[in-house]
Amino acid sequence: MNNSVEILIIDDEPQIRKLLNITLQSNDYKLKEASTAQDGLVMAASHPPDLILLDLGLPDESGHEVLKKLREWYSKPVIILSVQSREEDIVKALDNGANDYLVKPFRTGELLARIRSLLRSASSDAENPVVTVGEIEIDLSLRTVKKNKEQVKLTVTEYNLLALLVKNEGKVLTHQFLLRSIWGPSYIDQSQYLRVFVAQLRKKIEDDLNKPLHIITESGIGYRFV
Amino acid sequence: MNNSVEILIIDDEPQIRKLLNITLQSNDYKLKEASTAQDGLVMAASHPPDLILLDLGLPDESGHEVLKKLREWYSKPVIILSVQSREEDIVKALDNGANDYLVKPFRTGELLARIRSLLRSASSDAENPVVTVGEIEIDLSLRTVKKNKEQVKLTVTEYNLLALLVKNEGKVLTHQFLLRSIWGPSYIDQSQYLRVFVAQLRKKIEDDLNKPLHIITESGIGYRFV
DNA sequence: AATTATCTTTATAAAATCTTTATATGATTT
DNA sequence: AAATCATATAAAGATTTTATAAAGATAATT
Numbered sequence: 001m002n003n004s005v006e007i008l009i010i011d012d013e014p015q016i017r018k019l020l021n022i023t024l025q026s027n028d029y030k031l032k033e034a035s036t037a038q039d040g041l042v043m044a045a046s047h048p049p050d051l052i053l054l055d056l057g058l059p060d061e062s063g064h065e066v067l068k069k070l071r072e073w074y075s076k077p078v079i080i081l082s083v084q085s086r087e088e089d090i091v092k093a094l095d096n097g098a099n100d101y102l103v104k105p106f107r108t109g110e111l112l113a114r115i116r117s118l119l120r121s122a123s124s125d126a127e128n129p130v131v132t133v134g135e136i137e138i139d140l141s142l143r144t145v146k147k148n149k150e151q152v153k154l155t156v157t158e159y160n161l162l163a164l165l166v167k168n169e170g171k172v173l174t175h176q177f178l179l180r181s182i183w184g185p186s187y188i189d190q191s192q193y194l195r196v197f198v199a200q201l202r203k204k205i206e207d208d209l210n211k212p213l214h215i216i217t218e219s220g221i222g223y224r225f226v
Numbered sequence: 227m228n229n230s231v232e233i234l235i236i237d238d239e240p241q242i243r244k245l246l247n248i249t250l251q252s253n254d255y256k257l258k259e260a261s262t263a264q265d266g267l268v269m270a271a272s273h274p275p276d277l278i279l280l281d282l283g284l285p286d287e288s289g290h291e292v293l294k295k296l297r298e299w300y301s302k303p304v305i306i307l308s309v310q311s312r313e314e315d316i317v318k319a320l321d322n323g324a325n326d327y328l329v330k331p332f333r334t335g336e337l338l339a340r341i342r343s344l345l346r347s348a349s350s351d352a353e354n355p356v357v358t359v360g361e362i363e364i365d366l367s368l369r370t371v372k373k374n375k376e377q378v379k380l381t382v383t384e385y386n387l388l389a390l391l392v393k394n395e396g397k398v399l400t401h402q403f404l405l406r407s408i409w410g411p412s413y414i415d416q417s418q419y420l421r422v423f424v425a426q427l428r429k430k431i432e433d434d435l436n437k438p439l440h441i442i443t444e445s446g447i448g449y450r451f452v
Numbered sequence: 453a454a455t456t457a458t459c460t461t462t463a464t465a466a467a468a469t470c471t472t473t474a475t476a477t478g479a480t481t482t
Numbered sequence: 483a484a485a486t487c488a489t490a491t492a493a494a495g496a497t498t499t500t501a502t503a504a505a506g507a508t509a510a511t512t
Contacts, residue, residue, distance in 0.1 A: 087335045087336050090336050090339060091336060091338075091339040094339035094342065094343045095339055097343075098343070099343060099347065107313045109313050109317050110313050110316050113316065113317040113320035113321055116320065117320045117323075117324070120323075121325065141397065142396050142397045142398065143397070143398040143447070144396070144398070155446065156445070156447055
């Protein structure tokens with residue numbers, strides 16, 4: 001999920017880092033920690049994170065200075081976390097390139113929402129869950145199917161059947177289960193429907209109809225997608 | 227300076243509008259005012275501003291609803307201004323697409339800094355929201371459509387439909403989704419509306435009506451823009 | 453108030469999809 | 483090898499969905 005999203009926190013208070021560690025990790029973010037300005041800058045540069053949480057009150061250098069140095073090359077979101085609530089500090093931080101400023105103690109739900117908001121606008125093009133099996137490519141969010149990079153046109157029922165099989169890749173799905181899922185509970189004896197639609201699907205995605213490589217018949221039981 | 231930057235405030239409290247009027251104008255922003263959700267949406271649509279300040283407590287409709295409707299087509303910054311400081315409201319607004327949330331009474335210096343911050347990242351995105359697909363050109367900020375460099379005249383509904391499809395290029399949008407987004411939740415069975423407007427749109431942007439290249443029918447599901 | 457533009461409905465033809473039937477193929481059992 | 487059973491495929495018929503025009507209603511503009 002967010003597991004590929006990396007967040008770096010630069011803060012000298014261990015209890016804040018602990019809190020965020022728990023909060024962010026349980027929301028599937030990957031967290032890296034630095035307790036000094038020095039460390040933070042090195043970590044950010046060596047492996048740039050997707051977002052930085054920056055404390056203003058660091059022991060070795062002012063957070064404002066860290067922000068300025070970061071902004072010389074780092075263009076992703078930076079959120080300031082600070083005990084300082086003076087307008088002067090907030091304005092200065094925002095004008096130095098911070099994207100947001102939260103006063104400690106902050107509410108974790110709000111922080112998470114602000115992180116989501118910034119990550120959303122940072123990468124407005126979220127990646128799609130694409131299932132690729134050999135030359136077949138199924139994009140479940142776009143509802144498209146490609147074979148050898150070319151779009152395959154499927155009807156609603158054909159797509160539903162394929163999607164169900166793909167989502168349970170490798171598993172044998174019984175006739176009853178497939179019929180119930182796609183046509184409804186009153187259709188569980190209409191195995192012929194299934195045969196007709198499996199045949200149509202194969203015609204569209206298999207290369208050799210006599211040796212289907214993806215939609216496998218499990219005689220007497222059901223079908224399986226490989 | 228900022229004189230070309232237009233900000234729309236949607237808030238029913240006259241004293242807030244007055245305050246912002248003075249504050250923003252003295253910082254060279256051009257301010258437009260709306261006191262109801264209805265007015266605000268119309269003004270935003272008729273001449274899209276560069277940033278919107280939105281109150282949650284509007285007389286005719288919840289600000290959350292206004293935000294949702296705005297976000298169907300408006301991609302520039304929206305800052306929520308609200309007396310409500312509950313975390314629940316903040317999280318909801320941010321997750322609905324707000325870029326920032328300030329609790330009233332707010333400090334004007336901070337508001338100005340947050341506006342600067344958002345305008346800065348909005349412009350650095352260099353997001354010229356112009357989508358070009360073959361001979362079709364759609365400018366989502368100007369709300370204009372061109373075909374072979376010539377302007378195409380679309381009605382509001384036609385444009386809304388096209389913009390929604392274009393913003394989700396490649397994705398199948400279901401009848402229900404389109405109807406709900408454009409006409410409202412109570413219209414989800416009026417598929418005929420969709421057919422009529424799709425036909426009208428195609429007449430204006432497709433070359434061969436028998437082989438539409440852009441607005442693709444997904445029989446039984448919806449439509450897709452390619 | 454009249455005109456124009458746009459939206460909503462209705463009607464109908466065309467296209468796409470689903471269902472059903474018929475028949476073929478292949479595997480398994482006797 | 484014949485009979486039986488499960489599956490595959492084609493194709494006709496039925497149904498659903500879509501496209502389009504055009505009339506009626508509503509809203510916007512002059």
